[in-house]
Every structure is written in structure tokens, then in C-alpha cells.
Amino acid sequence: MRFIDEAKIFVKGGDGGNGCISFRREAHEPRGGPNGGDGGNGGSVILRADSQLSTLADFRYRREFLAPRGEHGRGKDQYGKSGEDLLIRIPVGTLVKDEAGDLLVDLSKAGEEFVIAKGGRGGRGNIHFATSTNRAPRRADPGQPGEEQQIQLELKLLADVSLIGKPNAGKSTLLSKISHAHPKIADYPFTTLVPVLGVVEPFKGEGPTFTVADIPGLIEGAHAGVGLGHQFLRHIERTKVFLHLIDVSDPEQDPFATYEEIRKELKAYNPNFLKRTEWIVLTKMDAVHDKSLLKKHQKKFEKLKKKVFVISAATGEGVKELVNKLSGTLSTNKKA
Numbered sequence: 001m002r003f004i005d006e007a008k009i010f011v012k013g014g015d016g017g018n019g020c021i022s023f024r025r026e027a028h029e030p031r032g033g034p035n036g037g038d039g040g041n042g043g044s045v046i047l048r049a050d051s052q053l054s055t056l057a058d059f060r061y062r063r064e065f066l067a068p069r070g071e072h073g074r075g076k077d078q079y080g081k082s083g084e085d086l087l088i089r090i091p092v093g094t095l096v097k098d099e100a101g102d103l104l105v106d107l108s109k110a111g112e113e114f115v116i117a118k119g120g121r122g123g124r125g126n127i128h129f130a131t132s133t134n135r136a137p138r139r140a141d142p143g144q145p146g147e148e149q150q151i152q153l154e155l156k157l158l159a160d161v162s163l164i165g166k167p168n169a170g171k172s173t174l175l176s177k178i179s180h181a182h183p184k185i186a187d188y189p190f191t192t193l194v195p196v197l198g199v200v201e202p203f204k205g206e207g208p209t210f211t212v213a214d215i216p217g218l219i220e221g222a223h224a225g226v227g228l229g230h231q232f233l234r235h236i237e238r239t240k241v242f243l244h245l246i247d248v249s250d251p252e253q254d255p256f257a258t259y260e261e262i263r264k265e266l267k268a269y270n271p272n273f274l275k276r277t278e279w280i281v282l283t284k285m286d287a288v289h290d291k292s293l294l295k296k297h298q299k300k301f302e303k304l305k306k307k308v309f310v311i312s313a314a315t316g317e318g319v320k321e322l323v324n325k326l327s328g329t330l331s332t333n334k335k336a
Contacts (some may be wrong), residue, residue, distance in 0.1 A: 033136070035076055161239060161240065242278040
């Protein structure tokens with residue numbers, strides 16, 4: 001299924017039913033009074049955050065959501081039936097904006113609900129207008145129209161940890177090793193075309209599980225629309241920890257220059273990203289023949305006062321330590 005993280009839809013609450021004008025006409029009741037019932041209220045359109053959904057794909061083909069209207073009132077004091085509410089399920093972490101782009105609500109917890117279009121109120125029947133001087137009122141209220149609006153849905157994944165880095169840094173391989181997620185893995189750039197979310201359990205069996213998002217690789221100019229990463233950077237805005245993966249297997253590439261390049265793109269998109277907890281993960285250590293060079297890279301990053309891990313997702317070396325450290329940090333909310 002294609003990953004859909006934006007959608008525009010039209011929502012409308014049901015119109016209220018009209019009140020009824022009616023009079024009693026039973027035998028032996030020559031002066032029967034009014035008995036027109038009220039119209040029913042229109043149904044409301046309600047958004048609910050559902051943890052079972054992961055994309056906005058349900059809105060790819062259906063763009064209009066109309067709640068049922070209320071029934072009209074009837075004679076003999078019969079009130080119209082109210083329209084049922086229309087429930088729309090959306091993924092947890094969805095921002096709801098109006099047509100102008102202003103935020104209406106952020107549904108970031110499972111089960112949260114928001115009435116996006118309230119149903120119209122039913123009109124009053126003529127039984128409400130009888131007075132001592134007007135015993136046969138020929139007046140009833142019309143039903144009120146339901147609220148309607150065009151809204152924008154924007155999904156931001158809720159992940160504890162995000163894997164960031166250039167294409168082919170080993171993000172997908174690492175995610176496949178530590179979770180049951182199955183991202184596409186190959187030896188060419190941009191094998192990950194959409195964000196992939198995985199649930200990770202600590203190897204030692206202690207500490208809580210946590211979620212990790214694999215974000216498509218960033219390249220220079222991503223914030224300006226180059227490559228793929230710019231359109232998915234919103235998904236790391238809620239993340240607690242960034243794992244910055246850097247491939248150290250190519251002797252012709254400077255890992256530190258690569259790191260600075262990605263940091264530049266993050267800053268251009270959102271300067272607050274540079275304040276986020278960030279761990280450096282040097283990957284593909286199994287392909288590094290000069291171990292002294294590996295130590296040199298590690299010490300250079302440690303001078304930044306960040307946690308540095310050296311791993312090989314292919315062989316599993318260093319992966320258990322990384323996962324358990326993450327679990328411990330996330331469970332105690334410590335600064336990384």
C-alpha cells in the first residue's frame with residue numbers, strides 16, 4: 001500500500017429536521033390544540049485517532065463525508081429522529097487544519113476525538129408556540145444547517161527514535177535487524193521511498209519497547225526539494241532521539257563532512273532540530289579494514305559531546321548495546 005501522509009477532505013454535519021405544524025383532530029375534541037413535534041438534530045462529523053491506522057490512504061478516493069440529517073417532526077406530538085454521528089478514523093499523530101492552513105486540533109493520542117462539523121439543531125414544532133391568546137399557532141422553526149468545511153489532514157509519525165542520514169547509510173538494514181519491519185534493502189540510493197515504522201524490544205528483555213522510524217535518506221538541498229527526504233522531514237518532529245547514521249566504510253568519504261551536510265539540511269528545515277537529542281552511529285564497521293581510522297573517526301565525533309556508537313548491522317556487532325542503551329534512556333527520560 002502506498003504511504004499517504006496528506007489529504008484534503010470535505011466534511012458536513014447533518015441538517016436539523018424541520019418542526020411540524022399540526023393540530024389535534026380527534027372526535028369529541030372540537031378545540032384540539034397544536035401537536036406538531038420537533039425536528040431531529042443532524043448528526044455530527046467526529047474525528048477519532050486510531051492506533052490501528054498508519055497512513056491516510058483511506059482518503060485517497062473518498063473526499064466527502066456527510067453526516068445524516070435529522071428527520072422532520074410529525075403530528076401527534078411525534079419528534080423526528082436525530083441523525084447518527086459520522087465517525088471518521090484517522091491515524092494517531094494527525095494534524096487537522098482548516099482550508100487556510102490554521103491548526104484546528106492535533107490528535108496525538110489513541111482514542112482522542114474531535115467534533116469537526118457539528119450537526120444542525122432540529123426546528124421546534126408548533127406545540128411550543130401555543131399561548132393563552134394564540135391557541136392555534138401556525139408557526140414552526142426550520143431545522144438549522146449543519147456545519148461544513150474543507151479540511152486538511154497531515155500525518156506526523158509518532159516515533160520515539162528516528163534514523164536519519166544520507167542514502168545507503170544503513171538505516172533500513174538496522175531497522176530490519178532490531179524490529180519486525182521489512183524495509184527495502186539494496187546497494188543503491190533511495191531504496192527507502194517512504195517512512196517505515198518498526199517496534200523494537202530490548203535484547204536483554206528489560207525495559208519498554210519503543211518505536212523507530214526509518215526516514216528516506218537526506219541529500220544536500222533536501223530542504224529545498226532535492227531528493228526525497230524533504231517531504232518526510234515532518235515525521236521526525238515528534239521524535240525524542242535522532243540516531244544519525246554515518247557510513248564509515250568508504251575511505252574516500254569524510255564522515256564528519258557528511259555529518260555537517262545533514263545537520264545543515266536539518267537546520268534549514270527546522271532550526272529546533274539541532275537542539276534535539278542526537279546520537280552518532282558509525283555504520284558498516286565490518287567493511288573498514290583500517291581499524292585505527294575507525295578509532296580516529298570515533299574520537300572526532302566524541303569531541304562533540306555526543307554519544308557515539310560503532311556498529312555493523314550486517315554482522316550484528318554493537319547493535320545490542322545500542323538498542324539496550326536506547327531503551328534505558330527512553331524509559332528514564334534521561335538526556336542522551
